[in-house]
Amino acid sequence: MMNLHNDPDPQETQEWIESIEDTLEEHGYERTRHLLETLIDYAQSKGARLPFNTITPFVNTILPGQQPVYPGDREIERKIKSIVRWNAMAMVTKANTETPGIGGHISTYASAATLYEVAFNHFFKGVDHPNGQDLVFFQGHASPGIYARAYLEGRLNNDHLHNFRRELSKKGGLSSYPHPYLMPEFWQFATVSMGLGPIMAIYQARFMRYMIDRHFMEDTGRKVFAYLGDGEMDEPESLGALTLASRENLDNLVFIVNCNLQRLDGPVRGNSKVIQELEGSFRGAGWNVIKVIWGSDWDELWENDHDGLLLKRFEEVVDGDLLKYVVEGGAYIREHFYGKYPDLLKRVEHISDEKLAKMRLGGHDPMKIYAAYNEAMNFKEKPTVILARTIKGYGLGEAGEGRNITHNQKKLNQNELLSFRDRFNVPLSDEEAIKAPFYRFDKDSVEYKYLKEKRNALGGPMPIRTNKSTALDIPEISIFQELLDGTGEREISTTMAYVRLLTLLTKDKSVGKHVVPIIPDEARTFGMDPLFRQLGIYSHNGQLYDPVDSDQFLYYKEIQNGQILEEGINEAGAISSFIAAGVSYSTHGIKMIPFYIYYSMFGFQRVWDFIWAAGDMRARGFLLGGTAGRTTLNGEGLQHQDGHSHLAAAATPNIKAYDLAYAYEIAIVIHRGMKEMYQDDKDVIYYLTLENENYAHPPAPEGVADDIIKGLYKIRSTEKPIIRLFGSGPILGEVIAAAELLKKDWDIEPGIWNVTSFSELRRDAEEVERWNLIHPDKEPRCSHLDGCLSKHRVPTVAASDYVKMVSEQIGPYVPGPYYALGTDGFGRSDTRENLRHFFEVDRYYIVLTAIRALVLDGKMETSKGDDVMKKYNLDPEKPSPITV
Numbered sequence: 001m002m003n004l005h006n007d008p009d010p011q012e013t014q015e016w017i018e019s020i021e022d023t024l025e026e027h028g029y030e031r032t033r034h035l036l037e038t039l040i041d042y043a044q045s046k047g048a049r050l051p052f053n054t055i056t057p058f059v060n061t062i063l064p065g066q067q068p069v070y071p072g073d074r075e076i077e078r079k080i081k082s083i084v085r086w087n088a089m090a091m092v093t094k095a096n097t098e099t100p101g102i103g104g105h106i107s108t109y110a111s112a113a114t115l116y117e118v119a120f121n122h123f124f125k126g127v128d129h130p131n132g133q134d135l136v137f138f139q140g141h142a143s144p145g146i147y148a149r150a151y152l153e154g155r156l157n158n159d160h161l162h163n164f165r166r167e168l169s170k171k172g173g174l175s176s177y178p179h180p181y182l183m184p185e186f187w188q189f190a191t192v193s194m195g196l197g198p199i200m201a202i203y204q205a206r207f208m209r210y211m212i213d214r215h216f217m218e219d220t221g222r223k224v225f226a227y228l229g230d231g232e233m234d235e236p237e238s239l240g241a242l243t244l245a246s247r248e249n250l251d252n253l254v255f256i257v258n259c260n261l262q263r264l265d266g267p268v269r270g271n272s273k274v275i276q277e278l279e280g281s282f283r284g285a286g287w288n289v290i291k292v293i294w295g296s297d298w299d300e301l302w303e304n305d306h307d308g309l310l311l312k313r314f315e316e317v318v319d320g321d322l323l324k325y326v327v328e329g330g331a332y333i334r335e336h337f338y339g340k341y342p343d344l345l346k347r348v349e350h351i352s353d354e355k356l357a358k359m360r361l362g363g364h365d366p367m368k369i370y371a372a373y374n375e376a377m378n379f380k381e382k383p384t385v386i387l388a389r390t391i392k393g394y395g396l397g398e399a400g401e402g403r404n405i406t407h408n409q410k411k412l413n414q415n416e417l418l419s420f421r422d423r424f425n426v427p428l429s430d431e432e433a434i435k436a437p438f439y440r441f442d443k444d445s446v447e448y449k450y451l452k453e454k455r456n457a458l459g460g461p462m463p464i465r466t467n468k469s470t471a472l473d474i475p476e477i478s479i480f481q482e483l484l485d486g487t488g489e490r491e492i493s494t495t496m497a498y499v500r501l502l503t504l505l506t507k508d509k510s511v512g513k514h515v516v517p518i519i520p521d522e523a524r525t526f527g528m529d530p531l532f533r534q535l536g537i538y539s540h541n542g543q544l545y546d547p548v549d550s551d552q553f554l555y556y557k558e559i560q561n562g563q564i565l566e567e568g569i570n571e572a573g574a575i576s577s578f579i580a581a582g583v584s585y586s587t588h589g590i591k592m593i594p595f596y597i598y599y600s601m602f603g604f605q606r607v608w609d610f611i612w613a614a615g616d617m618r619a620r621g622f623l624l625g626g627t628a629g630r631t632t633l634n635g636e637g638l639q640h641q642d643g644h645s646h647l648a649a650a651a652t653p654n655i656k657a658y659d660l661a662y663a664y665e666i667a668i669v670i671h672r673g674m675k676e677m678y679q680d681d682k683d684v685i686y687y688l689t690l691e692n693e694n695y696a697h698p699p700a701p702e703g704v705a706d707d708i709i710k711g712l713y714k715i716r717s718t719e720k721p722i723i724r725l726f727g728s729g730p731i732l733g734e735v736i737a738a739a740e741l742l743k744k745d746w747d748i749e750p751g752i753w754n755v756t757s758f759s760e761l762r763r764d765a766e767e768v769e770r771w772n773l774i775h776p777d778k779e780p781r782c783s784h785l786d787g788c789l790s791k792h793r794v795p796t797v798a799a800s801d802y803v804k805m806v807s808e809q810i811g812p813y814v815p816g817p818y819y820a821l822g823t824d825g826f827g828r829s830d831t832r833e834n835l836r837h838f839f840e841v842d843r844y845y846i847v848l849t850a851i852r853a854l855v856l857d858g859k860m861e862t863s864k865g866d867d868v869m870k871k872y873n874l875d876p877e878k879p880s881p882i883t884v
């Protein structure tokens, strides 16, 4: 099938082709490849300027003669697959008939069924496989098919299927998409936010390699599979990390892109070919690409395409045409596709219209799919992508096969149900079929036995999520004694305190090696570069060069068993590594402690969707927003100064967020976090903001650890309080200075409290409030805020380096009037002092607010406010930081 059209000298071309054919026959592929490569290099060196082309013809990569023998019983597998298809469809139809609008997807799984079934029967390794479990990222909205198979295997029951998308049902239901948080024994990975799956899968495969290279486990050939939509590949994250996978030779990674040519609204690439475009991207990025476009029905036509006319015709048409052929049927295909060239039309004369329409595509042909997986399993040195051509809504016929509406098809009517039953030979009578019942094979049927046997041979059911890791032996907090003791006169930042802690922790004999420091090209900013030498930067290839600083003690050391993941300027990749390490307790049965430190602004704001997914997947670890604080990070300006990540953190259910002021608080919070996550097995993530302002750190007061964890502790009491101040993180310094001004200039002595976590305080208060609400007959419970503050209902002024909503979140639960100062508005580059004045969080504004609070509380005369303004030269015409 050569394209000999538009060729000025076809005879000469034919001679070249024949000599290649001879070489192929006599010496095989390797030799032919070598010859061609040599010719290309030679031509190139003689100035031939060959065009760069990453795209191969629109045909299958694996030719029929290269296909292995199919090891399964095609007939039994077809029956099983048909029933899975039926149950998946019935599940969604039932759910939407009974609860209109509950949603779900029929057509995605309909297109992907063969891709999954071949893998379930022949490839996916379960937890009991001697080589260990494979990791599988299922395409999120194909979930009905995955549930339907689990039902056939007896893992789910009628109630589960019946209550698809009704998880709150008394008898239990099934979550819409893969959510490990909601089904922790079933799903491993959260995939339905399009684009996160592909990049997370790449970093999972890379982390698997890391664990092997660091000798935590053996290389037993475990694989990471990721099932993706062709529409999903438009997300920048989907393609953004492809080169990492090839650079690191991740032959443990297999992508399967379900190329049904459609997304939600219509064609993915109506005017071109998505498969070809993806091939170019993947090949260009160094992947092994296997195109599975045509099923066995096409083998003969392709074998007879000696002059390349069929190929030429296929290269002319675009995906929009291909989709039209699916919908319009055989006569249309004959006229509009083959009909363009009389020679081509002749080639299909012997094929009926009906058959023309039914010629199976690659993604629906188990033989072709098996061959592709088989190659992917054995391919060395490169990751593999299988681009499988499928039909969205396959088998739905009029109800949506290949139609633009198919993605949103949520139920079939009676006639459509009957056609579906006929199409897949589902053994149900008309009367039964119109009720869309779930069908199950008997326990002693050949089908049931077959599917059980296949799974047993592969190590048990999939998907399955386990949690069998052993607890880590967390050392006593005294290993951080120097942080607990304070710094004396020495001024350091909380970032420096953290780096010291990490250094001490990685030296610990028991947990040190479980620490996974992750950095996106910012280690020097945070003062972490000494760790390069101490821990080594992970690189599968070691260090192939002599680094420019090799003569120095702290040189840039890349090494195969390096501990640090230096991810480059790639926050999406770094958070994917955090996730891979954070779920290692489940995926590898080994608890790892990721410490991912990044420029705070490029954390939640940039990758919150990943952090949300990390929560869903029950990842554990520490996120550290470095150089945080809208005014504390001073010179960098608007796009660097984070004053709102704590707002996002507060809204993320399993994040425990802390804005810390002192070194001992860091030691206490991280130590407690390690115990909670790695000893007590709690699925939480700790988030700490760290700053770069240098000041002296006091020693830890006695007995404050529990209160630090709860979010509030007193650092200065007063005899007869009439007002109290809350300070948080770096702004605590301003609060203490304000207290001094209040005393010196206004003879007021406020109590001072250190808020380590507004969000933890709010959660506790809300929970207590809720409990009291629904237990009116019981003795009311008391929140930590109440316990600390209810003795004096005096006004409270809170100041932080975050937007006011961060501190305002506890407003309703603070006894007495509550005033919040914060850093709302876009950042600026200036000095810390000027910024704090600009955002009105400096000591003078704190004093002003305190005095006003006392005026409103009836404790001071109204004129005092004006006195304060004058005394500190506060400008009543100063523009607001929010609007200016």
Ligand SMILES: Cc1ncc(C[n+]2csc(CCOP(=O)(O)OP(=O)(O)O)c2C)c(N)n1
Pocket (backbone or CB within 6 Å): 107, 108, 111, 141, 192, 193, 194, 195, 228, 229, 230, 231, 232, 233, 258, 260, 262, 263, 264, 268, 392, 407
């Ligand atoms: C980030 C994100 N944006 C939008 C959606 C909504 N959505 C769900 S499925 C879908 C279309 C998927 O098309 P494709 O990836 O081609 O999968 P197919 O169903 O065709 O296999 C869309 C837009 C989503 N889940 N995630």
Ligand SMILES: [Mg+2]
Pocket (backbone or CB within 6 Å): 229, 230, 231, 258, 259, 260, 261, 262, 263, 268
């Ligand atoms: Mg699609």
